[in-house]
Amino acid sequence: MIEQQPNSDRRRNSAALDEARLRQQAIGVRLRQMFDDVVNEPVPDAFLDILRKADQRSSENG
């Protein structure tokens, strides 16, 4: 059977689908950006100091 749906309706449906997909992608981009913003921050010195101390502690024990 020939497609009964008028062209304009079909176009509208596919446009709505595209938009939904685009929106999900946009949320994904922002989500990654939110996470990457912190990843890209310089690491506070405290982290390396603490790790160095833990390393010394373990070499004294080992």
Next chain:
Amino acid sequence: MADNIDRNAGRDPADDKAFKTELVALIPHLRAFARTLAGDPASADDLAQDAMVKAWDARASFQMGTNMKAWTFMILRNQFYSEKRRSWRQSQLDQEAAERTLVAVDDPEAPVALDELRQGLAMLPAEQREALILVGAGGFAYEEAADICGCAVGTVKSRVSRARRALHAILDDGAYERDGAAAGDAMRAILADAERLSTVR
């Protein structure tokens, strides 16, 4: 942990060095994951530091060549939930903690759309938010996220998909409102920002 220190005795210093290099490279990721769990940037860093030291102490139980990022994220997550159980201060509703967490931004100039995404995330149930962050932002496969959360792969998949749908609805359909602005505006702002970002990159 005396147990771990004993197990670390007699390890090849070269193994320790390789482990340490890889662990240091993961610190930024641990900080980012901690920021999505803990109450504010300072306690997030405390959490990330605790997890880093725990990982170092437990290095004998890590098999080099396997996924250290997933392993350290699992340690951090366990640390967070065990502290939370211990601490009476954190016995408030999850929702409340989540709102404080995700709203905590260091940069007052942070784009509004990002702020609204944080607010939207804060409205999700904790397990959905966590799954979405691991897969959608942390870059983990469903299988890895399942290992980190200690649940089945199918559970992670359904949590991520429910989180995506809910977030979409929150941002789009006015479930979230701020300063009288309709949430549809939040979605438009996010779209505009995403478009700008994708053209810049």
